[in-house]
Amino acid sequence: MSSLKDVAKLANVSLMTVSRAINTPERLRPETLEHVQAAIKQLNYVPDLSAKKVRGARATPNAIGVLALDTVTTPFSVDIALAIEETARAHGWHSFVINMFEHDNVDDIMNLLLSHRPAGVIYTTMGLRHVQVPKKLLTLPCVLANCESNHAPLASYIPDDQQGQYAGTQALLKAGYRQPLCLYLPHQRVASQRRRSGLEQACREQNVDPDTFTHLYMSDGDEHYRDIPGMVLANIRQGKPQFDSVICGNDRIAFMVYQTLLGQGIRIPQDVAVLGYDNMVGIGDLFLPPLSTVQLPHYDIGRLSALHIINGNSHCDTIKVNSPLLLRDSL
Structure with missing residues (x-):
């Protein structure tokens, strides 16, 4: 070289x-x-970028550092990193990603990130969660994407989970379904209670009592997706489902529901409607029939977070980003 x-x-x-x-x-x-x-x-x-920094450069001009906790190593939220990069380039900036895993030493990762002298940092996670923001990040313009902090006064851009579940449940009820089986993500997940609040809001507006529904929470851990068929089968008696629809905590749950229902000879949506959540990348249209679901607005979250840094915004508000309903053939 x-x-x-x-x-x-x-x-x-x-x-x-x-x-x-x-x-x-x-x-x-x-x-x-x-x-x-x-x-x-x-x-x-x-x-040689590292040599330039040694010679005393204070910051990498127009660079956004992305601290990614499980964000770019899974297929579920890669759109966040994609949107940050595309938005940065469109404004004459660029971005770089530092991955952080649960077992990493936080100080080491912070030193690695800051050694690149970014003009600002976006801390992003896979799955909405509360994060402990490292103090070193607070020395730079910083924004949270798909996560929140209870202790640091930082702007956050997150999905509007209550609105998303409200829209999905509202469509389900308007289509005439009144006996859904509700299969939520683990109870301790930040999104779970917000989505249930959206469901209950839609029910109240339609004069439907949500307490008459069957509400079940998945246990934490990916291995517990295997529990979903049992939850569904427990509510099928003599081949007849005791529900007319299934509201799923995410599209992975919906995938398990599809297999279980179709394996029992139960048609979707003629016998039972299915509603997902996430619009998992590249998957929704591959369900047969295509899955109605709520779009997690990961791309918009990445775009708005990047603009927050680029435009020099200083607010510390939590911005809830609209989660649109995507109606397909399962509803």
């Missing part, structure tokens, strides 16, 4: 002149700048 010295030698200029051509081109005469840039192009030289 070519070095700064190689460029200086080919262009027959000093190292300082090459450095100025890269960092402050406006300080050079046009003909000198053109000469150095031609040498850079000929050698395919790539500036």
Whole structure:
């Protein structure tokens, strides 16, 4: 790989002149700048970012650091990171991602992130949750995406889970369903109670008593998706479901529900309607019939979080982003 010295030698200029051509081109005469840039192009030289920082650069111009807790390592919320990058590029910025896993030493990860000298940081998680924001992040403009903090005064952009479940339940009730089987995510999840509140709000507006529904919560841990068929079968007697619809905590639950119902010869939606949640990337249209679900607004969350940094917003509000209902053939 070519070095700064190689460029200086080919262009027959000093190292300082090459450095100025890269960092402050406006300080050079046009003909000198053109000469150095031609040498850079000929050698395919790539500036050494770490060396620039050692020489005293205070921040990487127009860079957003993304601290990603399980966000880009799962298929469920990758749209957040995609939206941040696309929004940054559209505004002449760029982003970089530092992944953090549950077992990582937080101080080590913070040092790695801050060593890149970002102009601002977006802390994002897979699955809405409360986070303990490392103190070092508070030294920079920082915003939370798909997560909240109970102790740090930071802006948060999160899904409006109550509104999303309200919209889905409202559509279910207006279609005439009155006996749903409700299969929620684990009770301790932040989204679970907010979604149940949305369900109950829709019921009250339709003069329907939600206490007459069967409400079941999945246990925490991915292995407990295997419990879903048993929950469904326990509410089928002599081949007849004791429910006319299933409200699912997410599309993965809906996938298990589909397999169970269809395996029992129960048709969707002719016998039982199914409503999902998440619009898991690339999956909704692959259900047969296609799954009606609520869109988690991950792309919009990423976009708004990036704009928060780019525009220099200073508010510390929690912004709930609309979660639209996607009606397909299962409802």
